[in-house]
Amino acid sequence: AQKITQTQPGMFVQEKEAVTLDCTYDTSDPSYGLFWYKQPSSGEMIFLIYQGSYDQQNATEGRYSLNFQKARKSANLVISASQLGDSAMYFCAMRGTGRRALTFGSGTRLQVQP
Amino acid sequence: GAVVSQHPSRVICKSGTSVKIECRSLDFQATTMFWYRQFPKQSLMLMATSNEGSKATYEQGVEKDKFLINHASLTLSTLTVTSAHPEDSSFYICSASMGQGGVETQYFGPGTRLLVL
Numbered sequence: 001a002q003k004i005t006q007t008q009p010g011m012f013v014q015e016k017e018a019v020t021l022d023c024t025y026d027t028s029d030p031s032y033g034l035f036w037y038k039q040p041s042s043g044e045m046i047f048l049i050y051q052g053s054y055d056q057q058n059a060t061e062g063r064y065s066l067n068f069q070k071a072r073k074s075a076n077l078v079i080s081a082s083q084l085g086d087s088a089m090y091f092c093a094m095r096g097t098g099r100r101a102l103t104f105g106s107g108t109r110l111q112v113q114p
Numbered sequence: 115g116a117v118v119s120q121h122p123s124r125v126i127c128k129s130g131t132s133v134k135i136e137c138r139s140l141d142f143q144a145t146t147m148f149w150y151r152q153f154p155k156q157s158l159m160l161m162a163t164s165n166e167g168s169k170a171t172y173e174q175g176v177e178k179d180k181f182l183i184n185h186a187s188l189t190l191s192t193l194t195v196t197s198a199h200p201e202d203s204s205f206y207i208c209s210a211s212m213g214q215g216g217v218e219t220q221y222f223g224p225g226t227r228l229l230v231l
Contacts, residue, residue, distance in 0.1 A: 033217070043205055045158075045222035052217065091157065095218075100211060101148050102220055104157045 002027045002096050004105035011110050013082045020067070021077040021108045023092030032096045034075040036066065039089040039107070048090075051075055082112045116212045117141050120223030127198055128231055135193045135226045137208030143188035144210035148220065149181075152205040164191040164208075198230045 003026040013019040025034065036048040051059045051066045059066045067076040079086055089109050093102040117140040127133050137147055145166045150158040162183050163171040170183035182194040191210075195202055207225040211218050 035219070037222075043207070043225040043227070045207065045209070045225075047219055047221060050217055050219060095220075100146060100218065101160045101163055102158075102209075103160075106157050 002029070002032075002094050002099075002103045004092050004094050004103055006092055006105035006108050008108045009106070011108055013079075013110065013112055015084060015112055015114050016081055018078060018080045019082055019110065021079070021090050021092075021110065023075045023077065023105060025073050025075060025092075025094050027073075027094065027096050029096035029098075032094055034066070034068070035093040035095070035102065036064070036075075036077045037091045037093060038086075039091060041088070045091070049077070079110075084112050084114060086110060087112045116210070116219070116221040118208065118210050118221050118223040120208055120226055122226060123224060124227045124229075126229045126231065129199050130197055133195045133198055133228060135195075135206055135208075135228075137191045137193070137210070137223050139189045139210040139212075139221075142210070142212050144191075144212065145188060146211055147185060147191040148209045148211075149183065149191075149193050150207050150209065152207060152225075154205075158207065161193075161206075166191075195228065198228070200230045203228055203230045 005024045032053045034051045038046040049061045049064045063080045065078045089107045091107045092105040119138045121136045147164040149161045164185040166185045172178045185191040209220040209222045
């Protein structure tokens with residue numbers, strides 16, 4: 001079984017500051033992928049970043065980076081230089097071996113303040 | 115990029131009626147699509163995996179006779195909520211997988227808000 005835990009139901013950050021959203025996972029699969037999605041109030045799920053369990057380097061996509069610590073089973077999302085448009089729900093998700101569907105965490109609501 | 119559309123975006127219906135939701139991959143072919151449900155202030159829960167040309171695979175606790183899934187082509191999957199009741203009111207969102215550079219990423223449709231009166 002796979003489990004994703006996001007312990008921060010809500011986070012506040014000042015505009016232009018960096019913020020880290022926590023995600024820990026539990027799986028017995030030898031190979032897996034970790035994803036972060038953004039869900040604004042409109043409801044759409046926007047893919048942000050992906051990290052493979054065997055990737056040697058932490059993933060980066062523009063202002064998004066993933067702090068992957070395999071031994072700790074954590075995959076935290078770092079957003080640099082926050083913008084007002086970053087205010088949204090953020091979901092961490094995992095896909096394991098042999099299962100193509102995603103397992104989602106409970107999400108973190110990020111609010112960027114001017 | 116990979117674009118997934120969903121129709122309708124919002125539907126209000128009377129209890130007992132059936133509602134069909136379409137999910138289309140616009141610029142790629144998807145042999146597998148996924149249907150999720152999201153209740154207010156909760157996470158996405160997988161309902162079923164839709165396979166082109168074969169029966170859908172339902173998650174435990176999801177009634178396959180109530181939530182009919184048809185994946186008639188490589189770009190279209192439909193979810194029909196039969197005899198909808200108020201407890202079926204939710205946000206339904208589909209996704210389709212696309213492989214690129216050895217990574218399979220799920221791209222989501224914009225979702226359908228269903229309100230059953």
